[in-house]
Amino acid sequence: MAVARFWRENASRYNLIGTKCGVCERVYFPPRSVCPTCHRASIGKMEPFKLKGEGEVLTFSIVHEAPSQMEMQKPYVIAIVEMDEGVRITGQIIDAELDDVAIGMKVRTTLRKVSDEGDAGVIHYGYKFMPL
């Protein structure tokens, strides 16, 4: 995959930058340029908003059949985490025994290598979650 595609998203992938609607104050992640509630009124009023990076596991799966660029990581845990700000994020859970992962577990984000395109390929970084 072209490097530029990942580079464009780096602020959000590295620093958990979402957006907050200046009209209704709802928080979104990933960032949005229009608020689904306020529509036109929100245009130009969507401000960058940094998430604290803590939340709890809403649901998860242990992945045994992985995409080729994540083959080396399997089996791994993928989860949807509800952040303290209310938004939900999809990401891997690391540094936990597979049997210990559970719905409701408290986690925080950490910057890690997410995928690897092989010997000559690009390494992609982004957030993962670890037990709090």
Added chain:
Amino acid sequence: MRDVAIIGVGDTRFGELWDMSLRDLGIKAGLAAVYDANLSGDEIDALYLGNMSAGKFTEQEHIGALIADYSGLTRDHIPATRVEAAGASGGLAFRQGVMAIASGMQDIVVVGGAEKMTDVGDVLSTEIQAMAADQQWETSFGATFPALHAMIARRHMHEYGTTRDQIASVAVKNHKHGALNPKAQFQREIKLESVLRSPPVAEPLGMFDCAPVSDGGAAVVLCAMDKARKYTDTPIKVLASAQASDTLSLANRASPCRFDATTVAARRAFEIAKLEPKDVNLAEVHDSYTISEILAIEDLGFFPKGKGGEATADGQTTLGAKLAINTSGGLKARGDPIGATGVAQVVELVHQLRGEADKRQVTGAEIGLAQNVGGTGATVVVQILGRVN
């Protein structure tokens, strides 16, 4: 708006069809439907074709024109339009055809769906299917398509007490139906233990919880109802076709345990058809994973939220019950050639409503419903069909 009838249906076998190319599949299904509709071919005003990813699967795009070309439809230069919405491509193509006739713009159209998936390996095929999810914010972080459905399953179990056995019972039931369908990819029954013991793909789901990789094509001929009797004695009426969307990412939904796009599309469809869920005799729903069927029968209003697993395990959706779900075998046993699936669902309903479904016939079938899903519920289309008495 004009009433719309289905006057012809056709399909190929579904499965690993090494000897058939994408164009073979599309043409075989299309010609079968045209033959079934007693058309000469001159009457066709337009072609709509559902296909998710011919470019990725076969390195061929522009397949609307391609299928029209090799179906012999270039003499009159009729419009041919490809429609894409991942797994819902076929159902959406059907809806485009319905709208074209209902509006009065066209009188007779062919709607086809086709996908050739087995020209690429299993790993690549799974990755292409995952392109229905959000590449930037789900897939690239490690959420495979089965894993997204596994997360739905786990949360459903957590919130409603749905059991692993109940989820697995969807596969057992659909294989039982598939065994009665000579065009199904899998025509053998399986035991609950086999589903539970199948190799894990994304826990809690295993290999037998997932619809297979398939090649296949399906097609129907649509006609304005007031002209339908010219071609057939058994026109099937399109009572409603409704579509809805939702966030592309599962994480951004109000709840991962339901597909609100299904609920909304179903509500619109039932309103248009002036019917209620209890009026439906049979439904083809999008069981790309076992858990998907449980969500579907709840979100369509057939069973209360959280009771879909129990109802399935209890036999309330098996052939012979008041409401038969996926008599064709569903995506699980009939097969899931992505773009063909939404059209194949309609083909099954038509066979049932005409009373020609042989060993899997639902006795006295009057009303049938199809629910076709793209991604993890970001696109849903619901069709309701009825016999004309």
